[in-house]
Amino acid sequence: MGETENALRVSDFLLELYHDASECTPDVLRLRVLKNLQRFIPFDFGVWGGGWADGRLVTDLTVLNQSEAILGEWASVAREDAFCDLTLNRLGATARFDDVPDYRTSLAYNEHWRRFDASHMMATIVGEKTDGYVSFVGLCADDRPMTFSDTERMFKQLLMPHLSQALRMNRELWTGRAAIGHEAVGLIDGEGWVLCVHGPFHDFTANEWGARVAQLPAHVMSALKRGRRWRGQMLDMRLSPFGRNYFVHLSIHPILSSLSPREREVARLFASGMTTKQVARALGTSPSTVRNQIVHIYEKLGISSKAQLATLAGGK
Template sequence: MLRPRVRPETACPGPGKVRQRGACKRENAAMHADYSDLLLCLYRKSHELPVAHFQDEALNLLKPVLPFDSAMWGCATLTPGGIDIHAIHLHRQPVEMLQAYEEVKHLDTAAQAVGMRPSETLAFDAQSWFGGRQQSALRDYGRRFEQSHFFIGGLVNPDTRFTRWLTLFRARADAHCTESERLRLAGLLPHLQQALELNRLTHLKDVVQTRGGDGTGSALADSRGMIHHMDAIFEHALRNEWAGWQGPWLPAAVVVAAQRGEQRVVGRTLAIKQFSQHGLLWLRVRPLCAADALTPREAIVARLTAMGLTHKQIAARLQRAPATVRNQIRSIYDKLGVANVAALVEALRQAD
């Protein structure tokens, strides 16, 4: 395991003592000079690892530098009632934590503090921060999921209130967060977020199988429809299809289709293929083609025909009358304007 060269820790005093706080900053800056191996490894793994594995590996790289027991890393919109989570990755925490948090998130003053101070990384003790009488349920929640001490850092868009954030938890009651550790995370957090974005972008074209030079574009969004990345082709296609669309959210029709589990959206000028993976929505757009006019049943028959099956073989496989399948094949050829199987294969390829 990578072990960055870290100088001995010095417990830094509270923010009221300016000189000592400055000493912590100088110490932290010196430490960053020893993080080159960590950062090189982090960015290398962002290119090498699949999306589903990168965040856990990135957090494992962080632990020798900033020890913690569990974490959650995700994106959300900050609202008056608490954070509205779009996508989240849990590290050594059970999925039950999310449902339990929904019941107490309105008591989470830490999330509110992040919203008010979006550029600041926080470090605090749960018992003292959530010490209000009305926050007893939140304290019980913290004990249940072993969250005694927190580090929280996020990058917030002030216009949309959308944030990408990371929370680290320490379980032991005596494992207090220090000021130098807080500053250390503040310095490393932009690299963690950037490496995560690079990891997703590196694999985006592979995941959605975008082919260059044929008018296809790609995008990555979360389950709520917030776009995390889109290329120029994707953006142009959406603007052409939905007049007045501005972003940064996907058009409602695309979001609704995704929520229904539909993998294809066909519009006037475009077709979008989409699927969910690791809590994110991966999308590919292309211009409309003739094969998009096929019904779902016709599309199945067309693909079986392209595989070389006869109408009788297709009828047996689909448990339909041979005459029905023969008529469907004739209709498919007419719709696509093709006269043989080779031309059918090419027409279907354009709809892949």
């Protein structure tokens, strides 16, 4: 009966998880899930966030029953934290403080985690679709007689794919809801890392910068935060706050929207100062094909010179 009751409780937890993923904003979803996890695993506070693995930079964070400074101040010991080393080297596996030899004598444990009453921690890091971006869920406790058990560790590890998938679905749902008309929309964190996209987001950014982007360029992010809008050679972009993150809305300049994706790519390169031969070489086609495409571009836009194209494409 005990095993049956546990199975039913887990089933109810997963049903609630995916229901909340369809109804709640990402921040609310993460808080609700952490609270619900306390029904299964005794812990005092929890963290659920994401960031850039190589730089150990946390850019997206939700915290239950603790100050957000817990990971803001962690940056000072991040490079020396052997527990972080372990979890990054074992993506998808759940680890505990006591899995690291002599961890309780380390600088990271004594100078950081103990200051925040984390005498025990159990964490899992998973890789996300954006290259180099990871998500993590950590459960921390102080008032426990012993470390998290193997049963608790395995339970959390089995749940982690569901937590990651539910958050991914949740972000995709809200990003789709934010889209208007022919816009492409991306959900980004405060540093410009792309968490989720809807519509031809990657096609639009490739037209603007020549390649798909995992993070918006710093100068674009700075301009968006200052004025909520940015205009490039091909794109109009606007920013709207969404909880701790932002939606970035992308649209092709209205006057350029009549061009096909290939024509916009040719227009971007030609307007940037390239010759027809250079454009052809960049796109792997012939100069005569590029010349014909430029003729069609001029006809569609009602212009007759490269200078006019540069003015339209640059928004000057």
